Amino acid sequence: MSSTYSGNIPKLYLIKIAKWFMLTMPVIVLFYQENGLNMQDVLTLKAIYSVAVVILEIPSGYAADVWGRKKSLILGAILGCLGFIIYSFSYEFIGFLAAELILGIGSSFISGSDSAMLYDSLLKINKEDQYLKQESRIMSVGNFAEALAGIAGGSLALISLRTPFIFQSFIAFIAIPAAFLLLDPKSLATKPKAGFIHILSIVKFALWDNVKLRWNIVLSSVIGSATLTLAWFIQPYLKDLNMEVSAIGVIWTLLNLTVGAVALLAYKIERYLGKRRTSLFIVVGISLGFILTGWFHSLIGIAFLFFFYFVRGIATPVLKDYINRITASEMRATVLSVRNFIIRICFAVIAPFLGWYNDHFSISSALIIAGIIFFILGSISLIFIGKTEK
CATH class of the missing domain: 1.20.1250.20 (MFS general substrate transporter like domains)
Incomplete structure (x- = not known):
């Protein structure tokens, strides 16, 4: 069996x-x-x-x-x-x-x-x-x-x-x-279900009672929303540069491979820089990735796309780790679900506005605006994280 x-x-x-x-x-x-x-x-x-x-x-x-x-x-x-x-x-x-x-x-x-x-x-x-x-x-x-x-x-x-x-x-x-x-393994023992009220109590603890956890979740969610947002601008950006569809596919592949390769080294980079400088690098790097890609609307801009994905490779595992370090095991999955929830909500609010801005002005200006928005949100998170750690 x-x-x-x-x-x-x-x-x-x-x-x-x-x-x-x-x-x-x-x-x-x-x-x-x-x-x-x-x-x-x-x-x-x-x-x-x-x-x-x-x-x-x-x-x-x-x-x-x-x-x-x-x-x-x-x-x-x-x-x-x-x-x-x-x-x-x-x-x-x-x-x-x-x-x-x-x-x-x-x-x-x-x-x-x-x-x-x-x-x-x-x-x-x-x-x-x-x-x-x-x-x-x-x-x-x-x-x-x-x-x-x-x-x-x-x-x-x-x-x-x-x-x-x-x-x-x-x-x-x-x-x-x-x-x-x-083959569905049956549970070794019947465990009581905590219920919806318990879930709400964990959400309240993560986003209200525990201030340090709250702002680490917010920072991770802001950066997660930023990476999700840029992903939907890459194709029209490359199309604006008159690139062939097959070439867009190759660049998309290389960007994802960049994330995977950098993620393997993320723990070493974080260990070298420390939490404070790593967090600052992530916020500034993600924001600059948007702004510089929009500012240099040319083949040079592609280099900044790779820079953005380089920072993303560090940000995703490191910011999750910061949350895990201060989260009890019995509520870890729910807390990470709260993070995912905020990422999706932020994206649902910000992305349609950026899409409207892109249609009425230009993709370059939309990317620059996005960079400014995420820099402000990320900086606010860093300020409050700094206060809680003092």
């Missing part, structure tokens, strides 16, 4: 690949524009997706606990495939909106359930001490898949910008049989 549970691990690899091998990402904004959407429409779509994900994040995790990891993953896989099928046959905002909502719901049911399935499977075969190793490997496979998809998606887009979405439907389908073949 234990060998059956160990068989869950390669199936989780397949689910990760199906989720991260995103052929559509290098060209999705260009696809929207080809179908009549402006940047305000694009970022509004993504804001709605963010809200859908964040609203369901905690409820879907609870559903996985009481309903079963396997059922949650099956539902998420089916919705993920259905979302891209709808994309393949849609030509206007309302169709894309339906696809985004379905993909958002599907993503929320997979997020967390896959890691829980991995841990429970290892627990069944008495190898739970290998969880971090296996989780890291699965994440590495996901990053590698994302990088390859950038090149493949850009190449498929030479046929048409709709072609990557059609192929993506087949990629997403891989997760469905993989999820059905999983």
